[in-house]
């Protein structure tokens with residue numbers, strides 16, 4: 001029933017529609033602080049269902065066939081953003097078991113021991129030995145007036161730690177980039193947690209993904225919001241990330257994912273132009289929807305799979321297929 005519904009909505013040929021899924025992490029076990037985060041067991045079941053119900057293609061092939069009007073029915077692509085080490089350690093063996101391919105968009109500045117600011121906050125709170133954390137009292141007033149307004153954050157339970165993380169990320173999000181990193185580091189010091197340096201992939205793991213037949217795509221160097229950079233900085237972020245990946249995998253990198261990825265907010269038409277000029281052939285956003293033959297190939301929409309039941313996920317995917325891509 002679901003398969004025929006999907007077949008009806010996800011036709012092939014000139015009127016073909018392409019569903020592209022976004023993942024970030026695939027944890028080895030469920031996370032008590034973020035119970036909705038994807039983990040190995042859920043990913044295994046999801047991959048088994050995807051392999052049965054869809055024609056899963058490499059994104060570059062699918063996007064080329066979409067433009068030519070020769071997409072197969074129920075076409076779907078799997079993508080991962082940012083470059084987490086669990087993509088290699090946990091997701092790759094599962095994908096291979098089910099004969100699936102995926103594209104991994106890697107921000108090169110975090111390879112080999114780096115950490116994104118949001119993960120610094122998450123891990124500081126998760127691993128803190130303290131019962132409460134006081135962001136109002138951070139050294140040197142890090143975080144500015146917004147952090148000062150926060151009272152001490154209790155850390156006594158998983159739910160409390162989750163609430164503390166949400167509050168800290170809420171403050172950090174609105175700080176300028178340099179202050180945001182400084183704020184995350186000040187919280188990390190105040191938390192007295194030992195932070196991991198193996199959350200993101202090492203260079204060798206990127207190479208291993210490629211050798212296993214997966215596709216590597218560009219995602220800038222430092223994961224900035226492109227719309228907040230000047231043109232030269234944006235160009236540099238887009239081009240350097242591509243060059244680093246190409247020298248690693250010794251192959252052209254033709255796919256790009258915009259950091260954060262909301263059109264008109266996180267990136268602007270001029271950034272799509274820079275991506276094209278850098279030599280990318282296709283780019284993906286985080287706007288919902290399914291791409292059709294007329295969708296701008298530098299604005300292919302994507303879809304986040306978060307439902308626990310395949311039935312609900314299938315229904316949401318059908319609804320997404322009916323959403324026209326916003327240009």
Ligand SMILES: [Zn+2]
Pocket residue numbers: 081082219223258259260
């Ligand atoms: Zn990202």
